[in-house]
Amino acid sequence: MSAPLRLRPTPPFDFAATAASHGWVALAPNAWDAGREAIERVHRLTSRVILLRITGGPDEVRVELPGTDGHPGPLTPAERREVRDAVAHMLRLDEDLTGFHALCREQGGPWAVATRGLGRLLRSPTLFEDAVKTILTTNVQWGGTRRMVRELVEAFGEPHPADDELRAFPTPEAIAAADPEAFSERVGLGYRAPYVHELARRVAAGELDLEGLAGSDLPTPSLERELRGIRGVGPYAAATLLMLIGRYDVLPVDSVFRSFVARRHFGGEAVPDAEARAVYEPWGRWRYLAYWVDLTQNMR
DNA sequence: TTCCAGGGGTAGA
DNA sequence: TCTACCCATGGA
Numbered sequence: 001m002s003a004p005l006r007l008r009p010t011p012p013f014d015f016a017a018t019a020a021s022h023g024w025v026a027l028a029p030n031a032w033d034a035g036r037e038a039i040e041r042v043h044r045l046t047s048r049v050i051l052l053r054i055t056g057g058p059d060e061v062r063v064e065l066p067g068t069d070g071h072p073g074p075l076t077p078a079e080r081r082e083v084r085d086a087v088a089h090m091l092r093l094d095e096d097l098t099g100f101h102a103l104c105r106e107q108g109g110p111w112a113v114a115t116r117g118l119g120r121l122l123r124s125p126t127l128f129e130d131a132v133k134t135i136l137t138t139n140v141q142w143g144g145t146r147r148m149v150r151e152l153v154e155a156f157g158e159p160h161p162a163d164d165e166l167r168a169f170p171t172p173e174a175i176a177a178a179d180p181e182a183f184s185e186r187v188g189l190g191y192r193a194p195y196v197h198e199l200a201r202r203v204a205a206g207e208l209d210l211e212g213l214a215g216s217d218l219p220t221p222s223l224e225r226e227l228r229g230i231r232g233v234g235p236y237a238a239a240t241l242l243m244l245i246g247r248y249d250v251l252p253v254d255s256v257f258r259s260f261v262a263r264r265h266f267g268g269e270a271v272p273d274a275e276a277r278a279v280y281e282p283w284g285r286w287r288y289l290a291y292w293v294d295l296t297q298n299m300r
Numbered sequence: 301t302t303c304c305a306g307g308g309g310t311a312g313a
Numbered sequence: 314t315c316t317a318c319c320c321a322t323g324g325a
Contacts, residue, residue: 023306139307144323190321195308234308254306303325313316 005063005084009093012101014117015056018091021121022292026146027133028153029169041090042160043125044168045082048072049160054087058117063087069162086125095120095246100286110297118296119289123244127214128203129169130244135195135232137240151187152196175200195232213245220247239288248288251277260295 019025019039025032029042039054050072053064063083065072075083088094097119104114124130136148156174157167175183175197184193202208213226220242227238239252251257253273261276262268283290 134306135308137306139305139320140322141305141324144305147323188322190323191308191319192321232308236307240306252306255304256306305322305324307320309320310318311316313314 004065005080005087007061007063007084007088007093008059009056009061009091010096011058012115012117013056013058013093013120015058015061015091017118018120018122021296023142024122024124024133027149028146029157029167039090039122042157042166042168043083043086044158044171045079047079049158049166049168050075050083051160051166052083052087054091056091061087061091061093068160068166071160071162089125090123092120092123092246097289100248100289103283103286103290104293111293113297114289114293118293121243121289121292124169127210127241127245128172128199131199131210131230131233131241132196134237134240134244135192135199136189138192138232138234138237148187148189148192152189155186170200172200172203176204192232195230198231220249223247224250243288247285249285251280251287251291253277256295257291260298264294264298 016037019032024030025039031040032038033040033053036053037055039052041052041054043050043052051066051068053066055062055064065075065083100119101115104111124133132152133145133149136152137145140148153167153169156170156178158171158174160166160168178186178197180194180197183197187193189196199208203210208230213223216223218226223245224238224242227233227241228235233241236252236254239250242248242250243252253276258270258273258276261279262270265276265279280287280290
């Protein structure tokens with residue numbers, strides 16, 4: 001096993017809370033190793049597929065590369081940089097949530113918990129992976145999302161050189177290489193299959209620069225418009241993708257949001273979406289994080 | 301068997 | 314902009 005990589009998060013940081021933040025850790029090719037309290041991920045570098053084991057505490061994140069039958073050999077300096085960049089992106093190590101935590105401190109009470117490092121919601125190394133996964137959360141229960149992502153990874157992900165069972169998240173090219181009908185037959189995505197295939201095709205063809213979008217400084221409404229241009233991405237999915245990009249001003253109004261807000265803030269009575277949204281209006285650009293902290297602290 | 305999920309596309313107003 | 318209606322799939 002190569003020497004572990006060590007990364008320094010911007011405090012406050014809570015590794016376990018970040019890993020468990022919104023279910024993404026349970027979607028292939030990620031997995032939670034409860035015994036080690038580690039995120040395991042089959043990860044595709046530019047040149048090869050490796051296995052990552054990510055652990056962490058308040059001051060440090062460690063990335064180990066568990067060996068499998070001699071793989072991986074030592075990483076090149078460029079590969080070590082790739083790993084660091086990917087993990088830092090996934091855990092949002094550099095993200096500045098000072099403004100959000102200041103508001104939580106002001107609110108006090110149960111919100112004060114968040115100042116200990118809540119708000120870093122786990123994401124994927126690429127917006128392509130996050131966009132596919134987000135489309136696969138729509139109009140389906142969580143178990144269905146997990147199944148669909150797993151099938152996609154098993155069918156189209158590049159295998160680890162020493163273990164065919166370990167597969168990385170598929171590249172846009174790998175998905176686009178299958179014709180749409182064959183793609184639909186190989187993975188049970190239902191009516192979402194054409195959306196995922198078209199997204200992969202556009203990204204592979206260079207028609208859609210998703211990663212550029214993720215790093216752009218466009219105002220949120222423009223960014224939202226661009227995301228809504230992806231077939232399969234509606235209001236909920238766009239809000240989710242904005243969150244994954246690091247924009248928290250738009251709320252993901254879905255069945256979870258509606259039932260939670262009704263239960264927590266309206267005594268269980270269903271209310272119009274506008275009224276439900278208004279609950280988090282005071283949080284301004286931090287609405288999404290406020291909703292998510294409220295939800296995760298009051299799941300019951 | 302029926303219902304519906306971490307909704308979205310489309311047509312028609 | 315808003316409203317019906319349809320959409321594949323599998324778990325509850």
